[in-house]
Amino acid sequence: MTELILFALFCLLLLSNQSIAIAIIIATFASMIYTIDILPAATTVAQRLAAGVDSFALLAVPFFILSGYLMGSGGIASRLIDFAMSLVGKLPGGLAYVNVIACTLFGSISGSAVASTSAVGGFMIPEMEKAGYTRSLSSAVTVTASTVGMLIPPSNILIIYSLASGGVSIAALFIAGYLPGLLVTFLLMAAAAIYLKRTNQVPARAVEIKPLITSFIGALPSLALVVLVIGGIIGGFFTPTEAGAVAVIYSFILAFYVYRQLSARDLYPLFLQAVRTTSIVMLLIAASSAMSWLLSYQSIPQTISEAMLTLSDNPLYILLIINLVLLVIGTFMDMTPAVLIFTPIFLPVAESLGISPLHFGIMMILNLSIGLCTPPVGSVLFVGCSIGKISIAEIIKPILPLYVAMVFALICVTAFPQISEFLPGLFGL
Amino acid sequence: MWFSNAMEKLGQQLNRLVVLLLVLLIVDVSWQVLTRFILPQPSSFTEEVARFLLIWISLLGAAVAYRYKDHLGFDLLAKKLPKKHQAKVSMFNAMVTIVFAVFVLLIGGGNVVYVVYTLEQYSSVLGVNMVFVYMVIPFAGLLFLMFAIDNLIQLSAPSEKPDGPGSVNHNSQGA
Amino acid sequence: LPFIFSCSDNSTDQKTIRLAHGLDVNHPVHLALVHFQQRLQVLSEGTIKVNVFPAGQLGSEREIIELIQFGTIGMTKVSASSLEAFVPNMKVFGLPYLFQDQQHFWRVLNGPIGKALLSDGERYRIKGLGYFDAGSRSFYATENLIQTPSDLSGLKIRVMNSQSAVNMVNTMGGSATPVSWGELYTALQQGVVDGAENNPPSFYFSKHYEVSKYYVLDEHTSIPDVIIIGTHLWKQLTVEQREWVQIAMQEATDYQIDLWQKSTNEALAKVKEYGVEVIYPDKTPFRDSVKELYKQINNEEILQLIADIKAQERD
Numbered sequence: 001m002t003e004l005i006l007f008a009l010f011c012l013l014l015l016s017n018q019s020i021a022i023a024i025i026i027a028t029f030a031s032m033i034y035t036i037d038i039l040p041a042a043t044t045v046a047q048r049l050a051a052g053v054d055s056f057a058l059l060a061v062p063f064f065i066l067s068g069y070l071m072g073s074g075g076i077a078s079r080l081i082d083f084a085m086s087l088v089g090k091l092p093g094g095l096a097y098v099n100v101i102a103c104t105l106f107g108s109i110s111g112s113a114v115a116s117t118s119a120v121g122g123f124m125i126p127e128m129e130k131a132g133y134t135r136s137l138s139s140a141v142t143v144t145a146s147t148v149g150m151l152i153p154p155s156n157i158l159i160i161y162s163l164a165s166g167g168v169s170i171a172a173l174f175i176a177g178y179l180p181g182l183l184v185t186f187l188l189m190a191a192a193a194i195y196l197k198r199t200n201q202v203p204a205r206a207v208e209i210k211p212l213i214t215s216f217i218g219a220l221p222s223l224a225l226v227v228l229v230i231g232g233i234i235g236g237f238f239t240p241t242e243a244g245a246v247a248v249i250y251s252f253i254l255a256f257y258v259y260r261q262l263s264a265r266d267l268y269p270l271f272l273q274a275v276r277t278t279s280i281v282m283l284l285i286a287a288s289s290a291m292s293w294l295l296s297y298q299s300i301p302q303t304i305s306e307a308m309l310t311l312s313d314n315p316l317y318i319l320l321i322i323n324l325v326l327l328v329i330g331t332f333m334d335m336t337p338a339v340l341i342f343t344p345i346f347l348p349v350a351e352s353l354g355i356s357p358l359h360f361g362i363m364m365i366l367n368l369s370i371g372l373c374t375p376p377v378g379s380v381l382f383v384g385c386s387i388g389k390i391s392i393a394e395i396i397k398p399i400l401p402l403y404v405a406m407v408f409a410l411i412c413v414t415a416f417p418q419i420s421e422f423l424p425g426l427f428g429l
Numbered sequence: 430m431w432f433s434n435a436m437e438k439l440g441q442q443l444n445r446l447v448v449l450l451l452v453l454l455i456v457d458v459s460w461q462v463l464t465r466f467i468l469p470q471p472s473s474f475t476e477e478v479a480r481f482l483l484i485w486i487s488l489l490g491a492a493v494a495y496r497y498k499d500h501l502g503f504d505l506l507a508k509k510l511p512k513k514h515q516a517k518v519s520m521f522n523a524m525v526t527i528v529f530a531v532f533v534l535l536i537g538g539g540n541v542v543y544v545v546y547t548l549e550q551y552s553s554v555l556g557v558n559m560v561f562v563y564m565v566i567p568f569a570g571l572l573f574l575m576f577a578i579d580n581l582i583q584l585s586a587p588s589e590k591p592d593g594p595g596s597v598n599h600n601s602q603g604a
Numbered sequence: 605l606p607f608i609f610s611c612s613d614n615s616t617d618q619k620t621i622r623l624a625h626g627l628d629v630n631h632p633v634h635l636a637l638v639h640f641q642q643r644l645q646v647l648s649e650g651t652i653k654v655n656v657f658p659a660g661q662l663g664s665e666r667e668i669i670e671l672i673q674f675g676t677i678g679m680t681k682v683s684a685s686s687l688e689a690f691v692p693n694m695k696v697f698g699l700p701y702l703f704q705d706q707q708h709f710w711r712v713l714n715g716p717i718g719k720a721l722l723s724d725g726e727r728y729r730i731k732g733l734g735y736f737d738a739g740s741r742s743f744y745a746t747e748n749l750i751q752t753p754s755d756l757s758g759l760k761i762r763v764m765n766s767q768s769a770v771n772m773v774n775t776m777g778g779s780a781t782p783v784s785w786g787e788l789y790t791a792l793q794q795g796v797v798d799g800a801e802n803n804p805p806s807f808y809f810s811k812h813y814e815v816s817k818y819y820v821l822d823e824h825t826s827i828p829d830v831i832i833i834g835t836h837l838w839k840q841l842t843v844e845q846r847e848w849v850q851i852a853m854q855e856a857t858d859y860q861i862d863l864w865q866k867s868t869n870e871a872l873a874k875v876k877e878y879g880v881e882v883i884y885p886d887k888t889p890f891r892d893s894v895k896e897l898y899k900q901i902n903n904e905e906i907l908q909l910i911a912d913i914k915a916q917e918r919d
């Protein structure tokens with residue numbers, strides 16, 4: 001009964017163009033008062049909202065959003081673009097590939113897909129628009145490519161999976177993520193190329209392509225940001241979260257004192273925009289945390305897994321079912337709660353059929369990465385739409401072929417455990 | 430009309446407040462990194478401060494974002510309706526927002542604050558009363574409530590522009 | 605769709621207790637709580653059903669305590685250090701080398717001191733039912749061999765987010781650095797911190813042994829886990845039902861202590877097998893290094909508590 005109220009009310013509110021976060025919260029609250037008294041229920045939802053954003057790791061979100069805005073307006077973006085143009089700008093559709101690569105790189109550094117969407121999308125989407133790409137395609141490319149960073153280390157979500165699974169080696173997981181991550185990157189570039197051809201979009205080549213050396217020197221201080229962030233994390237100077245704050249300060253100094261493209265007057269609107277974008281994302285995370293709490297409280301995850309084991313004992317068939325279930329879950333639940341809730345439920349099922357927890361974990365993270373880009377609840381999709389200033393309706397058409405690419409990658413990773421297990425095996429992990 | 434004017438002023442002040450909180454957050458985390466290299470014993474309070482600031486920013490910022498219609502919705506269907514019905518849907522949304530503000534944030538959040546206050550809960554590092562952390566929930570509720578009421582007033586006022594209070598400066602960040 | 609599966613409400617004479625905790629399903633604590641669930645089921649002839657929610661599904665330790673106070677959840681397991689915010693006297697367990705040995709530890713917990721601490725939370729709507737063994741915490745380090753407290757000097761040691769843990773490590777000579785548990789693996793791997801401290805099963809389960817060369821069994825603190833029931837739920841129970849709960853809890857505790865011992869031995873064997881050097885240092889210099897900490901205490905209640913605990917030592 002609870003589940004029916006939750007689902008029906010959520011759909012109704014969604015169709016009425018209610019803010020998605022508020023729709024989730026109201027639906028959660030309404031179905032909660034079916035089993036819990038109204039005051040404890042309201043109190044619990046309120047607490048979950050605060051608890052959902054009470055996490056040090058989430059601080060990466062405002063920081064990378066802000067540094068993205070600073071890079072976008074501070075001249076950092078244009079120099080990186082110049083450099084990227086000199087590299088692949090001559091290819092037809094080159095900027096789309098640059099976007100995919102930049103998102104992969106940023107997602108890898110930050111370990112947060114949301115952060116990379118805002119940091120990369122903040123400058124790539126306007127630049128691609130100038131070059132003649134539609135905003136919707138640029139946003140779709142940014143959104144999907146940003147999730148690759150979940151698979152490539154450092155990745156907090158892989159650490160969370162390791163903890164939830166109670167014993168998968170983090171070192172092995174980190175190494176296991178590289179090949180699947182690169183596979184997704186490659187397939188996304190292929191899908192973007194096909195989409196551009198199919199829709200007869202022939203973006204104008206960059207009007208002016210600077211010589212490689214000139215653009216490289218111009219971009220060097222910006223590229224140094226990447227070195228600073230990766231070097232700082234790998235060198236042990238700060239955690240990935242703290243790297244966000246460092247990135248803010250570095251891009252601030254660059255924009256103000258090196259490139260001198262920002263003045264004190266620009267600062268307030270820029271910060272305001274960043275803090276509002278942050279809050280929208282945070283309220284969504286808070287809301288999904290309240291809803292997943294209710295689902296756990298009703299033991300719905302357990303019910304699902306019990307039903308599943310009665311279906312089959314063929315590993316591939318069960319993995320197919322798990323993938324389908326996770327894809328559905330991913331549409332309306334955030335990644336972190338989904339990993340925390342469903343790992344302890346699905347992993348034993350998978351392990352009992354001889355599937356390695358390493359293979360399962362990579363598959364699960366890749367699967368839920370797709371969910372980050374799907375409506376109705378997809379934090380990366382929302383940030384991408386917000387940064388690209390387009391509606392969810394507009395992004396659907398260009399993002400569909402990219403979903404196909406990701407699902408194809410998921411099928412490969414599911415069917416061929418070697419993709420995940422080859423590298424760890426090589427290193428004896 | 431005085432109410433709408435007051436709300437506009439309140440909105441502007443809140444903008445300043447959330448920006449200030451964001452600046453504090455950056456200073457706090459930068460300090461955390463810095464102390465590791467400067468001081469023999471790195472600061473231990475910064476993580477807690479950062480987490481609490483994030484809760485405040487998230488909820489206050491959400492109310493501000495509501496005021497300026499920044500929140501993400503699924504506009505596919507509502508956009509296809511005739512103008513007259515669109516206004517009705519907007520009013521329905523404002524009323525749902527009032528339910529959210531009153532029941533979840535004001536009553537629920539108020540009770541969190543009340544329980545935490547009477548049961549004397551303190552944070553583990555700073556030892557601050559958790560009331561100061563949770564207080565932002567009913568506070569945000571009050572803001573959501575007032576902004577939603579203002580939204581309703583403007584929607585029911587004749588010859589008012591249909592998209593309610595100013596959808597301002599989406600263009601200012603230029604990125 | 606998953607939403608079709610619906611659970612009907614319980615019949616009127618059946619009681620459901622929702623028990624949430626933060627550890628995974630292989631952890632001795634979870635297994636012992638499942639034992640509690642089964643024993644209570646038998647004792648009550650099926651009239652009391654316990655739903656166990658593991659792995660932090662319903663929130664962190666502090667959040668679950670709040671949910672118990674709101675009346676949404678019935679029971680939980682928390683570390684005594686998480687209770688400090690509600691029961692200030694629990695701070696005493698954060699003091700290093702408070703206990704002479706295991707026997708002393710359990711004598712105190714099972715005696716009047718332990719019982720009084722359990723009921724101390726009642727005015728905060730949380731009542732302690734009993735203690736679980738959470739072992740002793742010891743240092744581990746990525747690169748540096750720690751044999752005496754002086755080896756700690758200059759090392760950044762990750763501690764729990766609690767003032768007493770910070771004070772302890774700083775007093776011993778290290779630099780206490782709070783890092784969240786979830787970020788610790790990477791922090792150790794990349795040298796953000798040089799070491800951390802925890803009990804053997806946590807050291808093993810968290811995989812931190814993969815990035816640590818040394819595990820130094822100095823066993824500085826023994827902080828028990830506490831099983832808590834909300835007073836709103838406790839008041840709803842009949843005298844007979846309360847008795848069943850107590851009996852089942854006692855059996856679960858015995859079961860858990862046994863499991864914990866096995867788990868500790870297994871964890872130590874596994875990390876040695878992996879190549880971690882496990883060191884059994886002379887504890888005396890460690891014990892001496894924290895004397896300063898005891899001198900700084902000026903809280904009368906805590907001082908009295910320490911005196912009472914010391915009075916239970918035996919030669």
Ligand code: NA
Nearest residue numbers: 108111149152
């Ligand atoms: Na990453």
Ligand code: NA
Nearest residue numbers: 331371377378
């Ligand atoms: Na989704």
